[in-house]
Amino acid sequence: MNPCILEPLKERMHFDLIVIGMGLSGLMAAKTATEIGQKTLIIGKGMGSLCLFSNTIDVLGQLPNGIKMKDGLSHWIKDYPGHPYAKVGVEKIENALSSFLSLFPPPYPFQTIDHRNCLLPTGAGTFRPTYLIPITMVGGSLIKEGQTLFVGFKGFKDFYAQYVADQLKCRGVTLPLPNTSYEMTAIALSRLMEIKSFRENIGQEIKKHLRHETQVGFPAFLGLNHPIQVKENLEEMMGAQVFEIPILPPSIPGKRIFNRFKEWLIQKGVTFSLGSSVSKVITKGKRCEGIEVFHPPVTTSFFADRFILATGRFIGGGLRADREKVFEPICHLPVHQPRSREDWFEKNFFAGHSQPIHQAGILTDLSLRPVNERGDQILENVWISGTILANHHCIDEKSREGIEIATGYMAAKQASGIST
Amino acid sequence: MKMITEVLIIGGGATGVGIARDLSWRGIPSILIEKGDFASGASGRNHGLLHSGGRYAVTDPGAARECMAENRILRKIAPHCIEETDGLFVSLPEDGFDYRERFLRACDEVGIQTALLSRDETLELEPELDPNLLSAVKVPDGSIDPFVLILENARDAEEHGAKILLHTEMTSLILDGDKIKEVGAKDLGGGEEYTIKASYIVNATGAWANQFLKLAGLQIGMALSKGSMLITNQRLTHHVINRCRPPSDGDIVVPNHTVSILGTTSVRLEEVENFEVTPHEVSLLIQETSKLVPAIQEARLIRAYAGIRPLFQSETKEDDRAISRGFVLIDHGERDGIKNLITITGGKLVTYRLMAEKTSDLLCKKMGMHTPCSTHLKALPKANRPTGLTEKLKQFSFERVETLCDCELTSRKEVEEFLKTDKLKDLQDILHRTRLAKGSCQGGFCVYRLLGVLHDLRRINGNSNEFLKKFLEERWKGIRPILWGPAVKEEELMEGIYKGIFNL
The missing domain is CATH 3.50.50.60 (FAD/NAD(P)-binding domain)
Structure with a gap:
């Protein structure tokens, strides 16, 4: 090929920063870097666990009841100096959360209940502690025995109103759905809920079933793009407060978060490449120079000065396990892990503590650059963020989104040369 | 009473x-x-093999004869429980021809019909077999739903x-x-x-x-012998695949519904409760069965389980x-x-x-009675019903059906039918009587859904999360030995749901 054509092409493919991974952490990193003025590419195979598990923003749900999050985090960092939060620090965690919040102005804001964890009902009729909650879920933190009517839909198999109602000593009602040629998934229903006539039929039907209840709990699919409109319209019709309950994946509230980031990033001129997975990282000595993306039969290369690896854990593809070990498939970074496969999992599923494999991950220095077990830096222009990091138990700690947001933010600041 | x-x-x-x-x-x-x-x-913890008797032809002709005779009877009285897959006894290069010759003679003596297939003929029937195989002997094995x-x-x-x-x-x-x-x-x-x-x-x-x-x-x-087996997430072969050598660990692959079952080991036990599949057994089964079907090395396993043979x-x-x-x-x-x-x-x-x-x-x-046995002549009640799959696929392609289990296409209707007819004392009974929880996710989604349906129908109203936890704990026994590769993703998903979203 003529080098004159190749040259501008190469320039177009050159960025200040490439973020690998499009879960919450990658999105947060891309947002932070863009605000600093970095020319950024974000590239990802899928939406990470954002659209599976994230309904609200957990920061540290494991804290004892009633403790202010800031105080809880300070203690936590003292107790667990190897935890990702310890590398970010309380102040920057708060900055990161504020930055996240700034992306969600009304009508779909996130809020805390008095800067502490609050308890929200789940699709299993349990309560779950979490920190930042979208306005559509606030009502769930107020439920009282007998005061809430739970609504399910016959034909929607991922939520059962009576199951939840029986656990929470309330009433449940299961409404029929119109016959359609497609399956009634959460995605399909979230779209249908945005159609006025569909929604009004449901509202009128529920009104007939309401007795003394002052609240109505729905599975979390009240609209993908305009949840507030859906919520307020239903409330008006029924004369009761409406709230959403987190259910089995996929998560519609997670998809709302993803869509908002995507909209913002594209608007700010970030190069956004969804559906591509990085097949290879090009390194030279301790530097990463570029990445290759293989779309059979074409391989495309992208180059950058700095990189953030935010590829998640096993589901995201950031970590993989064969019969002997856990490994990191893209940059081939060393993975901190239990000694042998027999030590990965406890004999019980509910072992009373987290399964040992979940604290496996990438070790980093204080600036989130990858190191080996001895602490030697491996790559000097790569930063690690999100759940791929070692030494946390995000499922049991209930810290998934907090870790993603805080480390994504911090990695982008570090990679952009802003370390304070 | x-x-x-x-x-x-x-x-x-x-x-x-x-x-x-x-x-x-x-x-x-x-x-x-x-x-x-x-x-x-x-009875419920075996590899679901309808023996032709081939496995015993050389070592125990009496047992082989019994198997062959019963095999013929079961095909008549219980055709709806059986898949007529046939079986292959495959000779690999390291097995040589000695055992194969003894095997053919022994089958002949006890009346097991055999056909000797060349390497090419065998590979045409079963392309996933090791291409270096020498030959195979076809016998009337099958798979059975116990x-x-x-x-x-x-x-x-x-x-x-x-x-x-x-x-x-x-x-x-x-x-x-x-x-x-x-x-x-x-x-x-x-x-x-x-x-x-x-x-x-x-x-x-x-x-x-x-x-x-x-x-x-x-x-x-009586001695107790533990036999361990592994289940793959898909059906690897059409025939039952046996190794043509004296009986040993890891010498059989049985297709069964949508999966294949890899078997077996033999470990003496002292007590009849509290046994598990060890990592060594898992490695051994993969190592041995993958000599027959190399794809097993890369296959995704969905469960390990074991049964106890009472040996007199x-x-x-x-x-x-x-x-x-x-x-x-x-x-x-x-x-x-x-x-x-x-x-x-x-x-x-x-x-x-x-x-x-x-x-x-x-x-x-x-x-002092002289009434003769008639069970070999009388077919089982639903013997004439067409076997499930065709019917089921028709149902799913023409109607919109609420599926509770997406892996095995078990519908809500099927569960509701069971609830009408059976007086169930234990929820586990429903899992035994349907294909629920038998597919790739091993009940990760459908057991919650089953509980939801039971609440919906007001068949239960108590604390179902205790049952859910008990089920997940039981499921873990079968899953823990095979957690690597894609199964770890599934595991992360399950923990993300039950410990994460549901905070159980």
């Missing part, structure tokens, strides 16, 4: 229900009690007058001279206690035979009573002076009917 019957059968495995059916057709009243659900022991087989036998027995009490444990046994006078039992669900008087008692408890006999102060020489150790003076090395029928009247007690144990799933026939014959002899 007091109950009186002619024959009390203890144990709801294939043998127990087979006896109940056999007796019912001879017009002899019986009650069967089982402490769990049907097929809780070895649970459906047992349910069908039980249904038929009940239709003909037998009474079956599940989740009912034997609690006591009262001896009166040379006879067992009565047996005490307890319904583990409702708590009701029974006193059962029977003229004869059959111990069909399989690996638990000695636990039962202990109550009567007796013991037989012949007692010199009892040797003549061992009908074959396959199974053993003991008349405790002759052996120990307890006139109305019989133990039947050992054997193979495929010979369950024959075991039931011989037991019933002995009972008739003791009663």
